Amino acid sequence: MNHSIKDFIQKDSSSGILLIVVTILALLLQNSAFSSAYTHFLHTPVEIRVGTFDIAKPLFLWVNDGLMAIFFFVIGLEVKREVMEGHLSSLSKVALPGIAAIGGMVIPALVFIVFNSGAEFAMNGWAIPTATDIAFALAVLSLLGNRVPVSLKIFLLALAIIDDLGAIAIIAIFFTVELSTLSLVVAGFSLFTLAVMNYLKVARQSVYIFVGVILWISVLKSGVHATMAGVTLAFLIPLHSKDENGKTFSMAHDMEHGLHYWVTLFILPLFAFVNAGVDLRGISLEEMTGPVPLGIMAGLFIGKQFGVFGFSWLAIKMGWATLPKGATWGMLYGVAALTGIGFTMSLFVDTLAYNDTKIFHYADKLAILLGSLFSGVFGYLVLHLSTKNKKEIE
Numbered sequence: 001m002n003h004s005i006k007d008f009i010q011k012d013s014s015s016g017i018l019l020i021v022v023t024i025l026a027l028l029l030q031n032s033a034f035s036s037a038y039t040h041f042l043h044t045p046v047e048i049r050v051g052t053f054d055i056a057k058p059l060f061l062w063v064n065d066g067l068m069a070i071f072f073f074v075i076g077l078e079v080k081r082e083v084m085e086g087h088l089s090s091l092s093k094v095a096l097p098g099i100a101a102i103g104g105m106v107i108p109a110l111v112f113i114v115f116n117s118g119a120e121f122a123m124n125g126w127a128i129p130t131a132t133d134i135a136f137a138l139a140v141l142s143l144l145g146n147r148v149p150v151s152l153k154i155f156l157l158a159l160a161i162i163d164d165l166g167a168i169a170i171i172a173i174f175f176t177v178e179l180s181t182l183s184l185v186v187a188g189f190s191l192f193t194l195a196v197m198n199y200l201k202v203a204r205q206s207v208y209i210f211v212g213v214i215l216w217i218s219v220l221k222s223g224v225h226a227t228m229a230g231v232t233l234a235f236l237i238p239l240h241s242k243d244e245n246g247k248t249f250s251m252a253h254d255m256e257h258g259l260h261y262w263v264t265l266f267i268l269p270l271f272a273f274v275n276a277g278v279d280l281r282g283i284s285l286e287e288m289t290g291p292v293p294l295g296i297m298a299g300l301f302i303g304k305q306f307g308v309f310g311f312s313w314l315a316i317k318m319g320w321a322t323l324p325k326g327a328t329w330g331m332l333y334g335v336a337a338l339t340g341i342g343f344t345m346s347l348f349v350d351t352l353a354y355n356d357t358k359i360f361h362y363a364d365k366l367a368i369l370l371g372s373l374f375s376g377v378f379g380y381l382v383l384h385l386s387t388k389n390k391k392e393i394e
Contacts, residue, residue: 016135016136016137016139016142018264019133019136019343020136025273026038026276026277027276027277027280030277030279031279031280041059042059043058043059046058046059059274060274063270063271064271065220068227068230068267070230070259070262071263071267072231075161075164076168076230076231076235077237077253077256078256079161079164080237080252081256096316097155097158097159098162100155101308103308103312104130104163104311104336105130105307107307107310108129108130108307109127109303111295112125112129112295112303113295115298116291116292116295119291122291122292127167127174128296128299128346128364129296129300129303129340130299130349131164131342131346132159132163132304133341133342133345134157134160134163135268136344136376137339138160140338140379141338144384144387148383149327151326152326152327155324167349168228171225171228172225175352175353179223183221183222184218184222186214187218190211190215190218191215191236193211197236198236198237201242202241203241203243203251205251205254208233208236212233215233216229225352237251237252271344271347272344272347275347275351278362278366280362280366282361283361287360287363288366288367294367297370297371298371300340300346300368300375301374301375303340304337304340304375305336305337305339308335309332309333312336313329330382330385333382333386334380334386335383337378337382338375342371342372343368343369343372346368346371347365347368350365
Protein backbone atom coordinates (compact mmCIF):
# COMPACT_ATOMS: atom_id res chain seq x y z
CA MET A 1 0.00 0.00 0.00
CA ASN A 2 1.15 3.54 -0.76
CA HIS A 3 2.79 4.92 2.41
CA SER A 4 0.70 8.12 2.50
CA ILE A 5 -2.52 6.12 2.10
CA LYS A 6 -1.47 3.69 4.82
CA ASP A 7 -0.60 6.58 7.14
CA PHE A 8 -3.91 8.29 6.37
CA ILE A 9 -5.93 5.16 7.18
CA GLN A 10 -4.03 4.57 10.43
CA LYS A 11 -4.61 8.16 11.58
CA ASP A 12 -8.33 8.02 10.84
CA SER A 13 -8.66 4.62 12.52
CA SER A 14 -7.13 6.07 15.70
CA SER A 15 -9.49 9.04 15.47
CA GLY A 16 -12.46 6.68 15.24
CA ILE A 17 -11.58 5.09 18.58
CA LEU A 18 -11.18 8.53 20.17
CA LEU A 19 -14.57 9.58 18.75
CA ILE A 20 -16.22 6.67 20.55
CA VAL A 21 -14.66 7.74 23.85
CA VAL A 22 -15.68 11.41 23.60
CA THR A 23 -19.19 10.49 22.44
CA ILE A 24 -19.70 8.31 25.50
CA LEU A 25 -18.29 11.11 27.67
CA ALA A 26 -20.69 13.67 26.14
CA LEU A 27 -23.65 11.33 26.68
CA LEU A 28 -22.64 10.72 30.30
CA LEU A 29 -22.25 14.43 31.03
CA GLN A 30 -25.55 15.39 29.39
CA ASN A 31 -27.45 12.69 31.28
CA SER A 32 -25.97 13.24 34.73
CA ALA A 33 -25.74 15.86 37.46
CA PHE A 34 -23.17 17.63 35.24
CA SER A 35 -25.76 18.37 32.54
CA SER A 36 -26.03 22.09 33.33
CA ALA A 37 -22.23 22.48 33.40
CA TYR A 38 -21.96 20.70 30.05
CA THR A 39 -24.66 22.92 28.52
CA HIS A 40 -23.03 26.04 29.99
CA PHE A 41 -19.71 24.98 28.44
CA LEU A 42 -21.33 24.61 25.00
CA HIS A 43 -22.86 28.07 25.19
CA THR A 44 -19.79 29.88 26.55
CA PRO A 45 -19.73 33.19 24.65
CA VAL A 46 -16.59 33.77 22.59
CA GLU A 47 -16.05 37.08 20.81
CA ILE A 48 -13.40 38.59 18.57
CA ARG A 49 -13.66 42.36 18.11
CA VAL A 50 -11.58 44.82 16.10
CA GLY A 51 -13.08 48.31 16.29
CA THR A 52 -16.69 48.06 15.14
CA PHE A 53 -16.12 44.68 13.50
CA ASP A 54 -16.88 41.62 15.63
CA ILE A 55 -17.60 37.92 15.47
CA ALA A 56 -19.56 36.76 18.51
CA LYS A 57 -20.74 33.17 18.82
CA PRO A 58 -21.26 30.55 21.51
CA LEU A 59 -18.43 28.01 21.77
CA PHE A 60 -20.25 25.19 19.98
CA LEU A 61 -20.79 27.42 16.90
CA TRP A 62 -17.09 28.34 16.87
CA VAL A 63 -16.47 24.60 16.63
CA ASN A 64 -19.15 24.01 13.96
CA ASP A 65 -18.44 27.08 11.83
CA GLY A 66 -14.76 27.64 12.58
CA LEU A 67 -12.91 24.44 13.39
CA MET A 68 -15.03 22.42 10.95
CA ALA A 69 -13.88 24.79 8.20
CA ILE A 70 -10.36 23.48 8.91
CA PHE A 71 -11.70 19.91 8.69
CA PHE A 72 -13.23 20.65 5.28
CA PHE A 73 -9.98 22.36 4.25
CA VAL A 74 -8.15 19.07 4.88
CA ILE A 75 -10.89 17.17 3.04
CA GLY A 76 -10.45 19.57 0.12
CA LEU A 77 -6.70 18.95 0.08
CA GLU A 78 -7.32 15.18 0.12
CA VAL A 79 -9.80 15.43 -2.75
CA LYS A 80 -7.39 17.58 -4.80
CA ARG A 81 -4.47 15.20 -4.23
CA GLU A 82 -6.52 12.10 -5.04
CA VAL A 83 -7.99 13.68 -8.19
CA MET A 84 -4.66 15.00 -9.45
CA GLU A 85 -2.37 12.10 -8.58
CA GLY A 86 -4.11 9.43 -6.52
CA HIS A 87 -6.96 6.97 -6.48
CA LEU A 88 -9.42 9.31 -8.21
CA SER A 89 -7.04 10.40 -10.98
CA SER A 90 -8.52 8.32 -13.80
CA LEU A 91 -11.95 7.12 -14.89
CA SER A 92 -11.07 3.48 -14.24
CA LYS A 93 -9.95 4.28 -10.68
CA VAL A 94 -12.91 6.46 -9.80
CA ALA A 95 -15.60 4.32 -11.46
CA LEU A 96 -16.48 1.90 -8.64
CA PRO A 97 -16.21 4.20 -5.61
CA GLY A 98 -17.82 7.02 -7.61
CA ILE A 99 -20.85 4.99 -8.67
CA ALA A 100 -21.09 3.43 -5.19
CA ALA A 101 -21.00 6.88 -3.59
CA ILE A 102 -23.86 8.06 -5.81
CA GLY A 103 -25.93 5.08 -4.69
CA GLY A 104 -24.92 5.80 -1.10
CA MET A 105 -26.33 9.32 -1.36
CA VAL A 106 -29.40 8.81 -3.56
CA ILE A 107 -30.97 5.75 -1.91
CA PRO A 108 -30.67 6.96 1.74
CA ALA A 109 -32.18 10.32 0.71
CA LEU A 110 -35.08 8.52 -0.98
CA VAL A 111 -35.61 6.34 2.11
CA PHE A 112 -35.79 9.45 4.30
CA ILE A 113 -38.20 11.12 1.85
CA VAL A 114 -40.51 8.08 1.93
CA PHE A 115 -40.85 8.48 5.71
CA ASN A 116 -41.21 12.28 5.70
CA SER A 117 -42.90 13.23 2.44
CA GLY A 118 -45.37 16.06 2.97
CA ALA A 119 -43.80 17.39 6.19
CA GLU A 120 -42.08 20.59 5.04
CA PHE A 121 -39.80 21.23 8.04
CA ALA A 122 -38.93 17.56 8.51
CA MET A 123 -37.93 17.32 4.83
CA ASN A 124 -35.05 19.71 5.53
CA GLY A 125 -33.22 16.67 6.90
CA TRP A 126 -33.23 14.60 3.70
CA ALA A 127 -29.42 14.84 3.42
CA ILE A 128 -28.69 13.63 6.97
CA PRO A 129 -28.37 9.91 6.11
CA THR A 130 -26.35 10.52 2.94
CA ALA A 131 -23.04 11.08 4.77
CA THR A 132 -20.27 8.66 5.79
CA ASP A 133 -17.94 9.18 8.75
CA ILE A 134 -14.60 8.11 7.30
CA ALA A 135 -12.84 7.94 10.67
CA PHE A 136 -15.42 5.67 12.30
CA ALA A 137 -15.78 3.44 9.23
CA LEU A 138 -12.01 2.95 8.95
CA ALA A 139 -11.77 2.34 12.71
CA VAL A 140 -14.24 -0.56 12.47
CA LEU A 141 -12.45 -1.89 9.40
CA SER A 142 -9.13 -1.77 11.28
CA LEU A 143 -10.50 -4.18 13.90
CA LEU A 144 -10.23 -6.94 11.29
CA GLY A 145 -6.56 -6.22 10.66
CA ASN A 146 -5.06 -7.43 7.39
CA ARG A 147 -7.81 -9.97 6.80
CA VAL A 148 -9.48 -7.21 4.78
CA PRO A 149 -7.78 -6.66 1.39
CA VAL A 150 -5.97 -3.37 0.90
CA SER A 151 -8.12 -2.78 -2.20
CA LEU A 152 -11.26 -2.66 -0.04
CA LYS A 153 -9.71 -0.18 2.36
CA ILE A 154 -8.82 2.06 -0.57
CA PHE A 155 -12.35 1.59 -1.97
CA LEU A 156 -13.86 2.72 1.34
CA LEU A 157 -11.44 5.65 1.57
CA ALA A 158 -12.18 6.83 -1.98
CA LEU A 159 -15.93 6.37 -1.51
CA ALA A 160 -15.90 8.36 1.72
CA ILE A 161 -13.91 11.18 0.08
CA ILE A 162 -16.45 11.37 -2.76
CA ASP A 163 -19.21 11.23 -0.12
CA ASP A 164 -17.65 14.22 1.62
CA LEU A 165 -17.47 16.06 -1.71
CA GLY A 166 -21.18 15.34 -2.15
CA ALA A 167 -21.88 16.64 1.35
CA ILE A 168 -19.95 19.82 0.54
CA ALA A 169 -22.06 20.33 -2.59
CA ILE A 170 -25.26 19.74 -0.60
CA ILE A 171 -24.20 22.29 2.04
CA ALA A 172 -23.36 24.87 -0.64
CA ILE A 173 -26.60 24.42 -2.58
CA PHE A 174 -29.22 23.73 0.07
CA PHE A 175 -27.98 25.36 3.27
CA THR A 176 -27.24 28.88 2.12
CA VAL A 177 -29.33 31.56 3.83
CA GLU A 178 -29.90 35.25 2.98
CA LEU A 179 -26.82 36.58 1.22
CA SER A 180 -24.72 39.67 1.97
CA THR A 181 -23.52 41.32 -1.25
CA LEU A 182 -20.56 43.12 0.37
CA SER A 183 -19.29 39.93 2.04
CA LEU A 184 -19.64 37.99 -1.22
CA VAL A 185 -17.61 40.66 -3.04
CA VAL A 186 -14.83 40.38 -0.43
CA ALA A 187 -14.98 36.57 -0.70
CA GLY A 188 -14.79 36.78 -4.49
CA PHE A 189 -11.80 39.12 -4.33
CA SER A 190 -10.10 36.75 -1.86
CA LEU A 191 -10.63 33.82 -4.23
CA PHE A 192 -9.28 35.86 -7.15
CA THR A 193 -6.19 36.75 -5.08
CA LEU A 194 -5.63 33.10 -4.19
CA ALA A 195 -6.00 32.07 -7.84
CA VAL A 196 -3.43 34.66 -8.93
CA MET A 197 -1.05 33.52 -6.16
CA ASN A 198 -1.47 29.93 -7.34
CA TYR A 199 -0.83 30.94 -10.97
CA LEU A 200 2.29 32.89 -9.98
CA LYS A 201 3.41 29.87 -7.91
CA VAL A 202 3.73 31.86 -4.67
CA ALA A 203 5.39 29.40 -2.28
CA ARG A 204 4.73 30.95 1.16
CA GLN A 205 2.14 29.14 3.26
CA SER A 206 1.69 32.16 5.53
CA VAL A 207 0.35 34.28 2.65
CA TYR A 208 -2.23 31.65 1.70
CA ILE A 209 -3.27 31.32 5.35
CA PHE A 210 -3.67 35.09 5.72
CA VAL A 211 -5.87 35.40 2.63
CA GLY A 212 -7.67 32.22 3.68
CA VAL A 213 -8.64 33.77 7.02
CA ILE A 214 -10.08 36.79 5.19
CA LEU A 215 -11.95 34.38 2.91
CA TRP A 216 -13.38 32.49 5.92
CA ILE A 217 -14.57 35.69 7.65
CA SER A 218 -16.22 37.00 4.48
CA VAL A 219 -17.93 33.68 3.75
CA LEU A 220 -19.06 33.47 7.39
CA LYS A 221 -20.66 36.91 7.09
CA SER A 222 -22.05 36.28 3.58
CA GLY A 223 -24.77 33.74 4.38
CA VAL A 224 -22.94 30.86 2.67
CA HIS A 225 -21.89 28.28 5.24
CA ALA A 226 -18.39 29.04 6.50
CA THR A 227 -17.07 25.53 5.84
CA MET A 228 -17.20 26.32 2.11
CA ALA A 229 -14.24 28.66 2.66
CA GLY A 230 -12.12 25.71 3.76
CA VAL A 231 -12.93 23.69 0.64
CA THR A 232 -12.39 26.49 -1.87
CA LEU A 233 -9.14 27.52 -0.17
CA ALA A 234 -7.88 23.93 -0.42
CA PHE A 235 -8.55 23.77 -4.17
CA LEU A 236 -6.38 26.87 -4.66
CA ILE A 237 -3.38 25.63 -2.67
CA PRO A 238 -0.55 24.67 -5.10
CA LEU A 239 0.04 20.96 -5.40
CA HIS A 240 3.67 21.52 -6.35
CA SER A 241 5.84 24.56 -5.58
CA LYS A 242 9.51 25.53 -5.51
CA ASP A 243 11.24 26.96 -2.46
CA GLU A 244 13.86 29.73 -2.42
CA ASN A 245 16.55 27.22 -3.37
CA GLY A 246 14.59 25.95 -6.37
CA LYS A 247 13.74 22.66 -4.69
CA THR A 248 10.32 21.24 -5.58
CA PHE A 249 7.93 20.49 -2.73
CA SER A 250 4.20 19.94 -2.30
CA MET A 251 2.61 22.75 -0.29
CA ALA A 252 -0.76 20.96 -0.36
CA HIS A 253 0.77 17.75 1.01
CA ASP A 254 2.74 19.61 3.68
CA MET A 255 -0.34 21.51 4.86
CA GLU A 256 -2.48 18.38 4.86
CA HIS A 257 0.16 16.43 6.77
CA GLY A 258 0.59 19.25 9.29
CA LEU A 259 -3.15 19.56 9.96
CA HIS A 260 -4.26 15.94 9.78
CA TYR A 261 -3.33 15.04 13.35
CA TRP A 262 -5.02 18.21 14.63
CA VAL A 263 -8.18 17.35 12.68
CA THR A 264 -8.35 13.68 13.60
CA LEU A 265 -7.20 13.93 17.21
CA PHE A 266 -8.63 17.32 18.25
CA ILE A 267 -11.14 18.95 15.88
CA LEU A 268 -13.34 15.92 15.11
CA PRO A 269 -13.35 14.67 18.73
CA LEU A 270 -14.21 18.19 19.94
CA PHE A 271 -16.98 18.41 17.34
CA ALA A 272 -18.35 15.06 18.53
CA PHE A 273 -18.13 16.20 22.15
CA VAL A 274 -20.19 19.37 21.58
CA ASN A 275 -22.75 17.75 19.26
CA ALA A 276 -23.24 14.20 20.52
CA GLY A 277 -24.48 15.13 24.00
CA VAL A 278 -28.01 13.80 23.50
CA ASP A 279 -30.35 14.21 26.49
CA LEU A 280 -31.79 10.70 26.66
CA ARG A 281 -34.02 11.58 29.61
CA GLY A 282 -36.47 13.50 27.47
CA ILE A 283 -36.77 11.04 24.59
CA SER A 284 -39.80 8.72 24.50
CA LEU A 285 -40.36 5.61 22.40
CA GLU A 286 -43.12 7.52 20.60
CA GLU A 287 -40.64 10.22 19.55
CA MET A 288 -38.10 7.64 18.38
CA THR A 289 -40.74 6.03 16.15
CA GLY A 290 -41.57 9.36 14.52
CA PRO A 291 -40.95 9.80 10.78
CA VAL A 292 -37.75 11.85 11.17
CA PRO A 293 -35.86 9.44 13.49
CA LEU A 294 -37.10 6.42 11.52
CA GLY A 295 -36.13 8.08 8.23
CA ILE A 296 -32.63 8.78 9.55
CA MET A 297 -32.09 5.29 11.02
CA ALA A 298 -33.52 3.51 7.98
CA GLY A 299 -31.60 5.79 5.63
CA LEU A 300 -28.28 5.07 7.35
CA PHE A 301 -28.75 1.38 8.10
CA ILE A 302 -30.81 0.25 5.10
CA GLY A 303 -30.44 2.95 2.46
CA LYS A 304 -26.67 3.24 2.72
CA GLN A 305 -25.80 -0.44 2.48
CA PHE A 306 -28.26 -1.20 -0.31
CA GLY A 307 -27.40 1.99 -2.19
CA VAL A 308 -23.64 1.39 -2.08
CA PHE A 309 -23.80 -2.37 -2.66
CA GLY A 310 -26.59 -2.21 -5.25
CA PHE A 311 -24.90 0.45 -7.38
CA SER A 312 -21.54 -1.37 -7.01
CA TRP A 313 -23.13 -4.65 -8.13
CA LEU A 314 -24.71 -2.93 -11.12
CA ALA A 315 -21.44 -1.23 -12.11
CA ILE A 316 -19.50 -4.49 -11.93
CA LYS A 317 -22.14 -6.53 -13.77
CA MET A 318 -22.39 -3.90 -16.51
CA GLY A 319 -18.63 -3.99 -16.96
CA TRP A 320 -18.11 -0.39 -15.87
CA ALA A 321 -15.89 -1.44 -12.95
CA THR A 322 -14.31 -4.52 -11.40
CA LEU A 323 -14.57 -6.09 -7.96
CA PRO A 324 -11.66 -4.85 -5.78
CA LYS A 325 -8.66 -7.20 -5.96
CA GLY A 326 -8.79 -9.98 -3.37
CA ALA A 327 -12.32 -9.08 -2.27
CA THR A 328 -15.47 -11.20 -2.35
CA TRP A 329 -19.08 -10.07 -2.71
CA GLY A 330 -19.56 -10.71 1.00
CA MET A 331 -16.64 -8.42 1.88
CA LEU A 332 -17.96 -5.71 -0.43
CA TYR A 333 -21.37 -5.97 1.23
CA GLY A 334 -19.78 -5.65 4.67
CA VAL A 335 -17.95 -2.47 3.63
CA ALA A 336 -21.19 -1.15 2.11
CA ALA A 337 -22.85 -1.62 5.51
CA LEU A 338 -20.03 0.33 7.19
CA THR A 339 -20.80 3.36 5.03
CA GLY A 340 -23.99 3.69 7.09
CA ILE A 341 -21.84 5.06 9.91
CA GLY A 342 -22.80 8.70 9.38
CA PHE A 343 -21.96 10.01 12.85
CA THR A 344 -19.97 13.30 12.70
CA MET A 345 -20.90 14.14 9.11
CA SER A 346 -24.58 13.32 9.71
CA LEU A 347 -24.59 15.31 12.97
CA PHE A 348 -23.08 18.23 11.07
CA VAL A 349 -25.75 18.14 8.37
CA ASP A 350 -28.41 17.72 11.09
CA THR A 351 -27.35 20.97 12.79
CA LEU A 352 -27.68 22.76 9.44
CA ALA A 353 -30.95 21.10 8.44
CA TYR A 354 -32.80 21.86 11.66
CA ASN A 355 -30.75 24.92 12.72
CA ASP A 356 -29.80 23.05 15.90
CA THR A 357 -33.38 23.40 17.21
CA LYS A 358 -34.65 20.88 19.77
CA ILE A 359 -37.98 20.43 18.02
CA PHE A 360 -37.44 16.65 17.93
CA HIS A 361 -36.17 16.57 21.52
CA TYR A 362 -32.82 15.06 20.45
CA ALA A 363 -34.59 12.10 18.79
CA ASP A 364 -33.00 13.09 15.46
CA LYS A 365 -29.49 13.03 16.92
CA LEU A 366 -30.09 9.79 18.81
CA ALA A 367 -31.32 8.28 15.53
CA ILE A 368 -27.96 9.21 13.94
CA LEU A 369 -26.08 7.52 16.79
CA LEU A 370 -28.25 4.38 16.64
CA GLY A 371 -28.22 4.15 12.84
CA SER A 372 -24.43 4.50 12.88
CA LEU A 373 -24.12 1.93 15.68
CA PHE A 374 -26.31 -0.63 13.87
CA SER A 375 -24.35 -0.10 10.64
CA GLY A 376 -21.00 -0.46 12.39
CA VAL A 377 -21.93 -3.65 14.27
CA PHE A 378 -23.66 -5.25 11.28
CA GLY A 379 -20.86 -4.31 8.88
CA TYR A 380 -18.26 -5.73 11.25
CA LEU A 381 -20.18 -9.01 11.64
CA VAL A 382 -20.59 -9.41 7.87
CA LEU A 383 -16.89 -8.74 7.30
CA HIS A 384 -15.91 -11.04 10.17
CA LEU A 385 -17.92 -13.91 8.66
CA SER A 386 -16.67 -13.12 5.15
CA THR A 387 -13.02 -13.14 6.20
CA LYS A 388 -13.00 -15.75 8.99
CA ASN A 389 -11.15 -18.29 6.84
CA LYS A 390 -8.72 -15.68 5.51
CA LYS A 391 -5.34 -15.58 7.21
CA GLU A 392 -3.62 -12.33 8.16
CA ILE A 393 -1.52 -11.07 5.26
CA GLU A 394 1.15 -8.43 5.13
